[in-house]
Amino acid sequence: MRPTDTSNPDYFHKVVDCQWGCPAHTDVPAYIRMIAQGQFSDAYMENRNSNVFPGILGRVCDRPCEPACRRRRIEDKPVAICRLKRVAADHRDDISERLPKAPETSNGKKVALIGAGCASLTVANDLAPLGYEVTIFEALQTTGGLMRTNIPQFRLPPKVLDEEIGYILDMNVDLKLNHSVDSLKELLDEDFDAVFVGSGAPRGRNLEIPGRYDSDRIHIGIDWLESVAFEHVKNIGKQVLIIGVGNTAMDCCRTSLRLGADNVKVMARKPRAFFKASAWELEDAEEENVEILVNHSPKEFVIEDGKLVGLKFELMEYNVDENGSIDRGIVTGEEIIPCDDVVLAIGQDNAFPWIERDIGIEFDEWDCPVVDEITMMCGRDGVFFGGDSAFGPKNIIWAVEHGHQAAISMHRYCQGENIEDRLPHGLNLVSQKMGMHEWSFSNDYDGASRRLMPHVDLLERFKKIDIEVELGFTAEQAVQEVERCLNCDIQTVFTADLCIECDACLDICPVNCLTITHNGEESELRTRLQAPAENHEQDLYVSAALPQTGRVMVKDEDLCVHCSLCAERCPTGAWDMQKSTILVPYAGDEASNHQPQSAAGSGT
Amino acid sequence: MSFIAKPEVSHPGMPKNKLGLTSRDYEGTVSTLCAGCGHDSITAAIIQAVFELNIEPHMLAKMSGIGCSSKTPAYFLNQSHGFNSVHGRMPSVTTGANAANPDLTYIGISGDGDSLSIGVGQFVHAIRRNVNMCYVIENNGVYGLTKGQFSATADIGSKPKKGEPNNQEPIDPVSTALSLGATYIARSFSGDKEQLVPLLKGALMHRGFALLDIISPCVTFNDHEGSTKSYAHTRQFYHHVVDIDFIPPAEEIKAEYAEGETMSIELHGGSTIVLRKVDKDYDLTSRALAFKYLRERFNAGEITTGLLYLDESRAEMHELMGNIETPLSQLPLDQLHPGKEELKKLQSRYR
Numbered sequence: 001m002r003p004t005d006t007s008n009p010d011y012f013h014k015v016v017d018c019q020w021g022c023p024a025h026t027d028v029p030a031y032i033r034m035i036a037q038g039q040f041s042d043a044y045m046e047n048r049n050s051n052v053f054p055g056i057l058g059r060v061c062d063r064p065c066e067p068a069c070r071r072r073r074i075e076d077k078p079v080a081i082c083r084l085k086r087v088a089a090d091h092r093d094d095i096s097e098r099l100p101k102a103p104e105t106s107n108g109k110k111v112a113l114i115g116a117g118c119a120s121l122t123v124a125n126d127l128a129p130l131g132y133e134v135t136i137f138e139a140l141q142t143t144g145g146l147m148r149t150n151i152p153q154f155r156l157p158p159k160v161l162d163e164e165i166g167y168i169l170d171m172n173v174d175l176k177l178n179h180s181v182d183s184l185k186e187l188l189d190e191d192f193d194a195v196f197v198g199s200g201a202p203r204g205r206n207l208e209i210p211g212r213y214d215s216d217r218i219h220i221g222i223d224w225l226e227s228v229a230f231e232h233v234k235n236i237g238k239q240v241l242i243i244g245v246g247n248t249a250m251d252c253c254r255t256s257l258r259l260g261a262d263n264v265k266v267m268a269r270k271p272r273a274f275f276k277a278s279a280w281e282l283e284d285a286e287e288e289n290v291e292i293l294v295n296h297s298p299k300e301f302v303i304e305d306g307k308l309v310g311l312k313f314e315l316m317e318y319n320v321d322e323n324g325s326i327d328r329g330i331v332t333g334e335e336i337i338p339c340d341d342v343v344l345a346i347g348q349d350n351a352f353p354w355i356e357r358d359i360g361i362e363f364d365e366w367d368c369p370v371v372d373e374i375t376m377m378c379g380r381d382g383v384f385f386g387g388d389s390a391f392g393p394k395n396i397i398w399a400v401e402h403g404h405q406a407a408i409s410m411h412r413y414c415q416g417e418n419i420e421d422r423l424p425h426g427l428n429l430v431s432q433k434m435g436m437h438e439w440s441f442s443n444d445y446d447g448a449s450r451r452l453m454p455h456v457d458l459l460e461r462f463k464k465i466d467i468e469v470e471l472g473f474t475a476e477q478a479v480q481e482v483e484r485c486l487n488c489d490i491q492t493v494f495t496a497d498l499c500i501e502c503d504a505c506l507d508i509c510p511v512n513c514l515t516i517t518h519n520g521e522e523s524e525l526r527t528r529l530q531a532p533a534e535n536h537e538q539d540l541y542v543s544a545a546l547p548q549t550g551r552v553m554v555k556d557e558d559l560c561v562h563c564s565l566c567a568e569r570c571p572t573g574a575w576d577m578q579k580s581t582i583l584v585p586y587a588g589d590e591a592s593n594h595q596p597q598s599a600a601g602s603g604t
Numbered sequence: 605m606s607f608i609a610k611p612e613v614s615h616p617g618m619p620k621n622k623l624g625l626t627s628r629d630y631e632g633t634v635s636t637l638c639a640g641c642g643h644d645s646i647t648a649a650i651i652q653a654v655f656e657l658n659i660e661p662h663m664l665a666k667m668s669g670i671g672c673s674s675k676t677p678a679y680f681l682n683q684s685h686g687f688n689s690v691h692g693r694m695p696s697v698t699t700g701a702n703a704a705n706p707d708l709t710y711i712g713i714s715g716d717g718d719s720l721s722i723g724v725g726q727f728v729h730a731i732r733r734n735v736n737m738c739y740v741i742e743n744n745g746v747y748g749l750t751k752g753q754f755s756a757t758a759d760i761g762s763k764p765k766k767g768e769p770n771n772q773e774p775i776d777p778v779s780t781a782l783s784l785g786a787t788y789i790a791r792s793f794s795g796d797k798e799q800l801v802p803l804l805k806g807a808l809m810h811r812g813f814a815l816l817d818i819i820s821p822c823v824t825f826n827d828h829e830g831s832t833k834s835y836a837h838t839r840q841f842y843h844h845v846v847d848i849d850f851i852p853p854a855e856e857i858k859a860e861y862a863e864g865e866t867m868s869i870e871l872h873g874g875s876t877i878v879l880r881k882v883d884k885d886y887d888l889t890s891r892a893l894a895f896k897y898l899r900e901r902f903n904a905g906e907i908t909t910g911l912l913y914l915d916e917s918r919a920e921m922h923e924l925m926g927n928i929e930t931p932l933s934q935l936p937l938d939q940l941h942p943g944k945e946e947l948k949k950l951q952s953r954y955r
Contacts, residue, residue, distance in 0.1 A: 445613055510612075510614055511613065511614060559615055571639045
């Protein structure tokens with residue numbers, strides 16, 4: 001193998017699994033250390049810099065960082081990254097002085113954002129401070145989009161939404177509520193320099209089986225959740241069936257319990273391994289005694305005297321092959337399950353009836369616009385997409401990242417610059433050595449297990465629909481949880497010229513991730529390491545030839561716990577622990593036309 | 605030394621031995637030696653060897669004297685027996701322990717100062733008695749604990765960090781052991797575990813006195829240019845003569861060897877040592893030839909390593925003395941303590 005090119009920012013970025021896994025590349029270890037030091041406001045701002053909505057995401061993020069967390073490969077349970085974000089939000093001081101502000105004079109450019117959800121709000125957040133005149137068009141009477149209409153208040157209190165959306169709107173953003181855009185063509189004829197479409201994926205999938213239109217007690221999940229959010233719907237029958245096992249289904253079943261249902265069943269067509277819902281959302285629903293039935297495929301609604309009385313299911317059996325893929329299954333019987341209401345939560349689609357098909361925007365076979373994955377621009381110059389409206393339903397954190405990227409493109413577009421000529425990611429490395437055996441971070445591995453989120457008592461939480469179930473970590477829990485972070489951003493950096501091949505680092509490494517051996521091809525080299533390097537998603541860090549024997553130092557990045565013992569036991573300083581800061585450019589950096597600076601305090 | 609302990613966490617794919625233990629289970633506390641000390645690598649090699657031999661930790665005793673080397677038993681096998689004796693007196697304490705309980709595996713850790721200066725008298729007599737033990741000399745040519753004065757193994761012309769080069773003849777532990785009749789003699793290098801671990805395994809399983817002279821650079825006082833015990837010097841003049849593979853009892857020899865280049869020797873207890881001869885002319889069963897060869901290579905400036913002498917036929921201490929096979933701790937009291945009458949009878953023989 002050739003020596004690893006650590007000057008490419010992606011190499012060390014990948015070692016920080018959580019940050020690499022986060023679409024918005026939030027510097028997770030940096031903010032966790034800030035929390036550890038009680039710098040909650042700093043931690044909040046570090047978050048806000050990349051993910052814009054720390055308070056919201058600290059409650060409802062899909063948290064791709066957690067499955068990626070290295071801790072999970074070592075002892076199963078990842079660091080509670082998401083809930084630590086909430087700790088930063090809950091305990092921050094007044095940060096209004098630190099928020100970006102709109103300049104007093106406009107730069108003369110006007111942008112229109114369609115939809116007041118997370119994608120559009122991110123664009124506004126990035127462009128308003130640069131002097132853009134930002135107008136947001138929102139069809140509903142309030143902001144937040146899906147975050148407000150589809151996520152129940154007992155998971156995400158409106159106060160949190162109002163506060164964080166307010167930070168953005170306060171930058172002279174012109175918000176037009178109850179203003180649906182019915183024709184993109186007409187909007188384009190107006191005086192805007194660029195247009196961003198962040199209108200989401202607003203159409204819930206229907207279930208076209210017999211009896212579907214014979215009752216008014218069959219609801220489309222996302223529409224029904226919206227009606228509940230706006231208090232158009234205030235109750236539901238005693239027995240409720242939820243069809244589908246995605247995260248929307250989890251919100252539907254838990255909402256039903258708060259509207260008077262006492263028997264809620266979630267009906268799944270496939271076995272549990274194939275559920276779409278996140279494990280923690282399933283857990284939270286089951287804690288509330290929601291029953292989840294597998295292998296039930298809906299066949300027809302049972303209507304008696306014009307009244308919905310049940311739903312007939314086909315009972316399924318499947319074969320799962322050794323690769324984990326499931327076949328179409330066979331029907332082994334039928335069962336009618338009685339119910340008063342049925343909520344359909346089987347997915348959602350994009351819908352663009354308001355975009356004319358003759359204005360230069362190309363649509364694909366699924367009737368989705370064709371959007372460039374880097375620039376977020378569609379076939380028509382000056383029109384950008386983001387969030388669920390770009391590539392179909394994803395999640396909030398992806399929408400935020402789309403917003404950041406679209407903002408960069410919109411800025412370059414408005415300034416007459418090539419939108420593909422974007423600033424690259426940068427990398428800063430700073431040694432963390434403070435003394436012979438002292439590091440500027442807590443390097444001692446803490447074997448504590450993941451802290452459990454305290455919940456409101458089961459009976460208490462159903463009394464009102466807006467009682468937030470999760471109480472947030474206590475101070476003691478936060479203190480313990482932050483110590484579980486392995487500080488993966490404090491990189492082990494190796495200088496081959498200094499190595500005397502004494503083996504001290506190999507001998508001390510608790511997870512046997514280091515080897516000095518003769519070089520070879522990667523696949524073959526992986527078999528010759530001190531411990532099996534079977535996770536091919538994790539790189540090998542290969543040094544240049546060592547001075548004394550010409551062998552190479554190989555580090556399997558997979559399980560390194562960043563305890564710094566290799567660097568402590570190194571007599572020559574060939575190993576050093578250096579904090580990597582991945583410099584992620586935003587529209588503001590493009591505007592000032594230089595590489596982003598590392599956030600204040602993130603080096604500690 | 606490091607301020608934090610080696611974390612308990614380990615690689616989930618770590619191999620387990622026949623006892624269900626991982627090599628982590630054979631560790632001790634974190635070393636307090638200087639970072640980069642060769643002794644720490646030897647510690648790691650011992651852990652690996654004992655792990656691979658499936659030795660139950662409580663069936664091993666680690667013995668030592670005084671010195672940097674003699675501190676290291678704290679850093680491995682923290683569930684084994686141990687005795688940290690007076691300077692240079694490890695051989696006699698081990699002899700006594702072995703006399704009382706021959707069932708344990710004995711590993712003595714010593715240094716060039718502990719064995720070849722203050723303890724040289726003890727060292728030679730343990731060999732003479734052929735005590736059944738693995739005797740490790742962690743050889744760095746200096747007294748590290750007292751700030752790096754030359755020891756008895758310093759080569760003529762070797763330069764200290766400050767002051768004059770050494771001009772006294774070094775004591776070569778290998779030649780010394782050869783002349784005294786040790787039955788398993790090897791030399792190796794802390795920076796070469798591939799060679800060292802099998803040699804340790806052979807030494808631990810050999811019945812009789814097994815000497816391992818291991819070049820173990822002192823990073824603080826003897827790893828500079830001009831030193832003949834530095835990492836760089838050792839690597840430059842290092843010469844493998846006979847490497848071995850250790851095959852446990854009842855296990856097949858799986859590796860493929862070229863015809864005529866290997867020789868197998870069965871040890872007492874059923875394990876096998878496969879000798880991979882790097883230098884085909886070397887005969888490790890002949891003391892006379894071994895002497896000659898070692899001297900020639902030494903004069904040529906080479907550091908001869910590998911298994912240099914092996915004799916499985918010589919009787920070890922208990923056989924020589926006709927001792928009972930049962931450990932004293934397992935003898936019933938009436939045998940262990942024959943009583944006043946028997947004592948009187950015995951004493952009367954000397955009146």
